[in-house]
Amino acid sequence: MKRKTFTILWYVIRISVTAGAVALAAFLLWRYEYFSQFSEIDNFVGMLPVLFALIFVGALAGALWMKHSRQFAPLTIFLAALVVLSACLYPTALSGSWWRVEYSREGSDPPLSDYDPYTGTKTARLDAPASLQIEERLPVLDGALALYPVYAAFAEAVYPEEACKEEGAVQFTNTVEAFQHLVAGERDVFFSSYPADSQLRLAKDAGVELEITPIGKEAFVFLVGDENPIDGLSRQQIYNIYSGKTALWQTLGWKEGGEIVAFQRPEGSGSQSGIQSIMKKAGFPLASPRPFDPSLVGTNSLMDQISVEREGVMPALGYSYRFFATTMRPNPHAKLLKIDGIASTAENIRSGAYPFTVNFYAVTRKDRSENTARFLEWVLSEEGQTLVGRAGYVPL
Numbered sequence: 001m002k003r004k005t006f007t008i009l010w011y012v013i014r015i016s017v018t019a020g021a022v023a024l025a026a027f028l029l030w031r032y033e034y035f036s037q038f039s040e041i042d043n044f045v046g047m048l049p050v051l052f053a054l055i056f057v058g059a060l061a062g063a064l065w066m067k068h069s070r071q072f073a074p075l076t077i078f079l080a081a082l083v084v085l086s087a088c089l090y091p092t093a094l095s096g097s098w099w100r101v102e103y104s105r106e107g108s109d110p111p112l113s114d115y116d117p118y119t120g121t122k123t124a125r126l127d128a129p130a131s132l133q134i135e136e137r138l139p140v141l142d143g144a145l146a147l148y149p150v151y152a153a154f155a156e157a158v159y160p161e162e163a164c165k166e167e168g169a170v171q172f173t174n175t176v177e178a179f180q181h182l183v184a185g186e187r188d189v190f191f192s193s194y195p196a197d198s199q200l201r202l203a204k205d206a207g208v209e210l211e212i213t214p215i216g217k218e219a220f221v222f223l224v225g226d227e228n229p230i231d232g233l234s235r236q237q238i239y240n241i242y243s244g245k246t247a248l249w250q251t252l253g254w255k256e257g258g259e260i261v262a263f264q265r266p267e268g269s270g271s272q273s274g275i276q277s278i279m280k281k282a283g284f285p286l287a288s289p290r291p292f293d294p295s296l297v298g299t300n301s302l303m304d305q306i307s308v309e310r311e312g313v314m315p316a317l318g319y320s321y322r323f324f325a326t327t328m329r330p331n332p333h334a335k336l337l338k339i340d341g342i343a344s345t346a347e348n349i350r351s352g353a354y355p356f357t358v359n360f361y362a363v364t365r366k367d368r369s370e371n372t373a374r375f376l377e378w379v380l381s382e383e384g385q386t387l388v389g390r391a392g393y394v395p396l
Helices: 002-031 044-065 070-095 145-158 161-166 175-183 197-205 235-242 270-282 322-328 346-351 370-379 382-390
Strands: 141-143 189-192 210-225 316-321 334-336 357-365
Touching: 002 044, 044 070, 141 145, 141 175, 145 161, 145 189, 145 270, 145 322, 145 370, 145 382, 175 189, 175 197, 175 357, 189 370, 210 270, 210 322, 210 346, 210 370, 210 382, 235 270, 270 316, 316 322, 322 334, 357 370, 370 382
Parallel strands: 141 189
Antiparallel strands: 189 357, 210 316, 210 334, 210 357
16 A cells, blocks of 8 residues: 555656646746747757757656666666756856857047037037036046047036046046946946946945936947848847847848858947847847857957958848947948838937837936036936937937
8 A cells, every 4th residue: 555655656746847847948948939939040059948948858757757777777867967967058058158259348439539528520519508507526427438429518518618628527438447437436427328237236246326317318229231131120030139049141031141240249338238238128148149250350349340241241230329330430331220120210219119219328326416416407407408419319
């Protein structure tokens, strides 16, 4: 009787564990859309999460249901090892982080002198003096390259000329360093896209509380070379590419395109934070960039690299912000892709019709000065928002 009870209990345990493993694997594959997007998986690396899920279920079921005896002990150990190995490797397969591509920060930036306060030929200006004038204890401004034109315009409207030229109230040290300066208390306002998780952790570890204030709208755009016949992608296709499922242009309709060279930017840069945010909101991991032909890595200017040829085609895909890509650092041999059939025009950004419409922000410490608070209040006023529009961005 006891033996029969034990046998029944063992069957129940095996059935429950096997069913649980199948349910877990099915849930993970469903959650990350490997079922619905199975036909879009065109590469071995993209297929690995499916394979590991199958190995996990198959090896676990085999180890549970096979005959357990000394004769089959080596096979049982092997299957148990497969279960552990597939479970451990699944997260890596999901993120595609089998390798690490280091992006140098070396590269040439567009000339910012055109947008300098008071002396820039392209600096946005109001028709009359601003209602706010700060003469002393000026908040020190810094931020992302793509937002220098707008915060330089703010400074000219509100700060004395000598402060902008000589006192260092307007800085540009790039996104990564500018944020570090803010956390260290060496800057008062940091202008950028929404800070990356790594930057938020940096502030938290330093015990610094932040205020993150949206001050305008932009479009996060995707670009290809002008010889690429594809004029647009869907959001789902973007998710598939940057989660590692799709790696060939043929899957997207361009048979001669070869492998997609999906560029990414250095960690902490404004556009990298943008793609991380897009993938996070969609619920997908951002796959690590795959190694590619070293000849395609040079100046680290994505706007230059996007039109580089390989084997007679322009295989690159990249991303940026609309103003930077079309005005600050345009490439005549690059084109912006429509997303879900919608172009990144100012009208579509303003209405929110363009799918990847994003805010950009003024980030300050919570213990900010009174002048910093007054400055931000003015940025959100009609005058400040007018400058946002005249600088080439879209007001809130």
